Amino acid sequence: MLKYDSFYFQCPHCQAWLEGRNLKAELVNEAILYSDGKVLNDNLITTPQKMILCPSCGHSFWVEHPEEPFITYEKPEAEIYSWNTWRFFGINFSDNKGKMALVNHYKTFLKKSHYDPKKEIYLRRFLWWAYNDLHRNHQHIRLKYFLNGFMSYGVWRCNRRMLLEGEKLFIKNYKDFIENLKRLLALLEKHPEEQIDLEVPEIYRELRQFDKAKELLEKVGSRTHFTNEMLRHSKWKDARVFMVTG
Ligand SMILES: [Zn+2]
Numbered sequence: 001m002l003k004y005d006s007f008y009f010q011c012p013h014c015q016a017w018l019e020g021r022n023l024k025a026e027l028v029n030e031a032i033l034y035s036d037g038k039v040l041n042d043n044l045i046t047t048p049q050k051m052i053l054c055p056s057c058g059h060s061f062w063v064e065h066p067e068e069p070f071i072t073y074e075k076p077e078a079e080i081y082s083w084n085t086w087r088f089f090g091i092n093f094s095d096n097k098g099k100m101a102l103v104n105h106y107k108t109f110l111k112k113s114h115y116d117p118k119k120e121i122y123l124r125r126f127l128w129w130a131y132n133d134l135h136r137n138h139q140h141i142r143l144k145y146f147l148n149g150f151m152s153y154g155v156w157r158c159n160r161r162m163l164l165e166g167e168k169l170f171i172k173n174y175k176d177f178i179e180n181l182k183r184l185l186a187l188l189e190k191h192p193e194e195q196i197d198l199e200v201p202e203i204y205r206e207l208r209q210f211d212k213a214k215e216l217l218e219k220v221g222s223r224t225h226f227t228n229e230m231l232r233h234s235k236w237k238d239a240r241v242f243m244v245t246g
Pocket residue numbers: 011012013014015016054055056057058059
């Protein structure tokens with residue numbers, strides 16, 4: 001059974017048709033939550049993609065409220081660019097080159113134009129996640145993950161090499177990562193209605209301002225596994241993104 005409902009929309013510049021997908025929530029087997037708020041369902045990010053780069057003409061456009069008539073659920077009688085050709089700008093995430101390409105796309109969008117705060121928050125949040133993708137699941141480099149039998153030795157070694165290389169790239173781009181995070185934090189503090197869950201304490205933690213992160217987390221009314229884990233990592237002075245549940 002298909003896990004998605006397809007919808008179709010047109011590039012406002014060249015009128016090419018693109019296929020979009022909505023995940024059917026009831027068919028999600030496995031959701032993974034990371035400390036930076038990124039959620040993966042069956043290994044795919046489900047946050048809707050609002051910035052789109054047309055695979056036909058290269059025009060970038062914003063889809064804020066996908067509604068008819070801009071969007072149709074009926075398959076048009078025309079050639080259609082499948083979801084994979086434009087989703088995350090057609091990038092292949094199986095290596096660090098693809099991950100860096102995603103970082104560079106967001107950086108280019110941010111440089112190219114001036115956005116209202118809501119859009120800038122969206123782009124900076126995705127840029128933050130894209131940087132974190134370079135060393136997300138860093139714990140998998142440990143031998144334990146091979147010994148637990150989650151992966152074969154070959155897969156584990158290959159994955160380990162990619163994670164170590166990703167960590168190097170993360171360090172190399174650390175200044176830009178921090179700059180983006182500081183700007184995102186300033187925007188979110190000015191526009192609290194745009195904040196997602198524990199995003200602000202998480203940003204302080206990733207900025208290595210552990211005391212501020214702890215202070216904010218201790219103010220959170222109801223303690224959850226998420227707040228407890230973030231407190232633990234703040235106490236350890238660990239600033240790396242981590243998996244909360246999965
Ligand atoms: Zn186009």
